[in-house]
Amino acid sequence: MKPDFRELGKRLLAGGRLTDAEAVSLFETDDIFSLGELANCVAVKKNNKFVYYIKNMHINPGNICTNRCMFCAFSRNEGEPGAYEYTLDEMVKGAANVKGKVSEFHIVGGLNPKMDLGFYSELFTAIKAAVPGVYIKALTAVEIDYLSKLSGKTPTKVLEVLRAAGLDSMPGGGAEIFKASVRNKLCPEKIPGSKWLRITETAHKLGLKTTATMLFGHVETYRDRVDHLSKLRQLQDKTEGFLAFIPLPFHPSNTRVRGTHPISGLDILKTIAVSRLYLDNFDHIKAYWIMTGEKLAQTCLMFGADDLDGTVLEEKITHAAGAESKEAMSVEEITHIIRTAGRTPVERDTFYNRLKVWK
Numbered sequence: 001m002k003p004d005f006r007e008l009g010k011r012l013l014a015g016g017r018l019t020d021a022e023a024v025s026l027f028e029t030d031d032i033f034s035l036g037e038l039a040n041c042v043a044v045k046k047n048n049k050f051v052y053y054i055k056n057m058h059i060n061p062g063n064i065c066t067n068r069c070m071f072c073a074f075s076r077n078e079g080e081p082g083a084y085e086y087t088l089d090e091m092v093k094g095a096a097n098v099k100g101k102v103s104e105f106h107i108v109g110g111l112n113p114k115m116d117l118g119f120y121s122e123l124f125t126a127i128k129a130a131v132p133g134v135y136i137k138a139l140t141a142v143e144i145d146y147l148s149k150l151s152g153k154t155p156t157k158v159l160e161v162l163r164a165a166g167l168d169s170m171p172g173g174g175a176e177i178f179k180a181s182v183r184n185k186l187c188p189e190k191i192p193g194s195k196w197l198r199i200t201e202t203a204h205k206l207g208l209k210t211t212a213t214m215l216f217g218h219v220e221t222y223r224d225r226v227d228h229l230s231k232l233r234q235l236q237d238k239t240e241g242f243l244a245f246i247p248l249p250f251h252p253s254n255t256r257v258r259g260t261h262p263i264s265g266l267d268i269l270k271t272i273a274v275s276r277l278y279l280d281n282f283d284h285i286k287a288y289w290i291m292t293g294e295k296l297a298q299t300c301l302m303f304g305a306d307d308l309d310g311t312v313l314e315e316k317i318t319h320a321a322g323a324e325s326k327e328a329m330s331v332e333e334i335t336h337i338i339r340t341a342g343r344t345p346v347e348r349d350t351f352y353n354r355l356k357v358w359k
């Protein structure tokens, strides 16, 4: 099926929805200009010409992980060269050093029995004491499931304990690809997609907003990507708990995934555009510049993205897998990228409240 962009444009701009078959046809099209133009129209209709960024710091407490997903170049076994664990003290000192310079700490790590519910509760409490007013966006649904198993508490209880300690929202990692046949090949050790969705729904019901991701460009098909988007759109219809969607292009270096080509720029642009068009109930589509590279992230702003993530300050997961982007960006650099794309930079907080609109 060839997409009829004129008909789609009329329908989508009038508030209609893309079907799964249409989304697959958009992935299959060679007409990247019409696809980009339509996604751009929808994005501008939703967010005017505002493009968001956040002053944030990523903290990865450790890379020791019991899962060892084959696509992950970040994780290590205990005692293996390159394995690390930060102490609470080191992380709190690191956080205190950037007091006043960031509005959010984004905290995710490996599944490590030493980093249990008590560890994270203590970490969040100490960070909030050292940096009052900062938001903590931490722990994926995969990590919540692990803390639940370690503690014997339900995911609901785990989330309640963490929220009392200072958790404000959750990142969307660990979603990978929901389709069981692909997930079983890619990361059989990881919780099934259905469980990721269930824990995320639990978080939303408790009032915790989250994001959602999709790892793409490995062994999945376009249909698998659309299946993933479909599950997210359904959950968002139910809970309205997602703040943004972030497609994560797979980086193969130092991983155990064989036979994949490094993802093309065009595939990244297409995936941003189809996500913008399909996920009509998501307010924001993020081009995570660390994974797309700074230059392509700017191009994504013409294909439906309206968020670049943030200053980041230190990044380990993607750089372990060969990312060529920098590890941090200054506000000057990020706003320059946005401005030279003809958009208005907006500094946001975790919840997309506008902290500064640049003239």
Ligand code: V47
Pocket: 071, 072, 073, 140, 170, 171, 172, 173, 174, 175, 176, 211, 212, 213, 215, 246, 248, 249, 250, 251, 252, 255, 288, 291, 309, 317, 318, 321
């Ligand atoms: O869960 C792991 C992915 C995720 C590789 O929520 C890889 O706003 C590419 O989720 N190549 C962590 N990706 C990062 C993440 C994220 C990043 C930025 C913003 C937000 C947000 C979330 O990175 C993991 C996994 O899906 N990942 N290995 C790799 N080789």
Ligand code: SF4
Pocket: 065, 066, 067, 068, 069, 072, 074, 075, 109, 110, 111, 142
């Ligand atoms: Fe562990 Fe997450 Fe890496 Fe999988 S992706 S090995 S769960 S750190």
